[in-house]
Amino acid sequence: MTATQPAPSRIGTATEDPPAVRVRGLVKRYGGKAVVDGLDLDVRPGECFALLGPNGAGKTTTIEILEGVRRRDEGTVSVLGVDPAAGSRGWRARIGVVSQAESAGQALTVREALDHFARYHTAPRPTGELLAVTGLEEKAGTRVSALSGGQRRRLAVALGVQGRPEVVFLDEPTTGMDPVARRQFWELVCGLRAGGATVLLTTHYLDEAAELADRVGVIADGRLVDVAPPAELGADLRRRATVSWLEAGARREVGTENPSAVLRDLLAAHTRDEVPGLTVTRPGLEDVYLQLVGAVPTRAEESLR
Structure with a gap:
């Protein structure tokens, strides 16, 4: 996949389907300071949306609120028609999360970790398929604790998409990956979109946003300053x-x-x-x-x- 040959879009329109993600007036404060300050955002079904911004701009806080792992102070949020703060186990089964935190058991091998977490999903993607698309086949028998930083990111991606989620949150998913692994990840995202999944990712790599995203949003000081397709931004x-x-x-x-x-x-x-x-x-x-x-x-x- 190259920047001159973007993946076919599966974006819905407002007349077809409601937004997969809708945010209005989102505010989150720490110590009296608003790190997310009145943010409005819609992500369409089947869209890949990239959220860009410098460190401390509010990207990760926004993503964590959408995932339901962090409480907001003001505003309304809907993911797949549900307020994440009240999301049920059934709702959580419909979303996939690749965060910056480590989640797999350090003493398990890569294959054991994938097999273990597969039990939590109704129809998980096969472990062999996940190993292949994330480039971890040669590391299947390696303990998680012995993986490099980039390899751990690949495992986190594999775990995040294991349950065939309808909405996937990817928080800086390719940090620490080498160029080959990044390209493999891009192909994985294109495959998710081709299957109808909605993808919301944060990234520091502008080429990644240009390659993958239907639209890009730039956040600065907790506010969304522009939203547009990559070629039309600004x-x-x-x-x-x-x-x-x-x-x-x-x-x-x-x-x-x-x-x-x-x-x-x-x-x-x-x-x-x-x-x-x-x-x-x-x-x-x-x-x-x-x-x-x-x-x-x-x-x-x-x-x-």
Whole structure:
């Protein structure tokens, strides 16, 4: 699977099905400080939604509230039509969780751990299948305590999807994985979506969000600052292009929403030769993300300096 060949979407619409996840006015405070501050979010059935944001932005807290393992202070939350705070055992069987915490028995082998937790599900995915899709076949007889960090993440993913969940929460699932394991994980997520599952993941990897997500939400200081398909995130920021060229041996740059006019002027001034070092670039996903979370100044802010 490549970024140029995205997985086919199974997204429903508001007229077809209610959201698999709906959040309105979500607030969570610690010591009087709101780490989630009035967050609104809908995740559609069959969608892969990626939640991006810096450390401390409120991503994990939001996910834990949706999983029903952390209480909210304000707002309404619905996952598969149920308030997670009152979710029954039957509801929990319909969701899958891959958290940042270790959950498998350290003294068990990988295969034993998968076989053990399979007993908690009505129709678990076969252990051999899980070992294959997470790249753990060669580690099936290894004790969990002897696995590397990346291998433990793969086991956590296997356990999280073992029960064929309708909604899967993945909290930074590929942290510590090598590039090959990450690609295997991406294929697993695409397989989950092809089977109709809804996936909500947090990640620090922008390429992962661009590869997997139908839509991306950027959270900063506990608030959702933008939601859009990866290629459309930060639409206003993407309109501004940077025209760059060499002049008297020095690099010149102009930020503009009308690069054609700048190019026209440059070409008029260089009628006898090409404009040296001429480039025209627009912000990519990383540039847009950094501006949305306030990690870099915008052009307008730079102009005030």
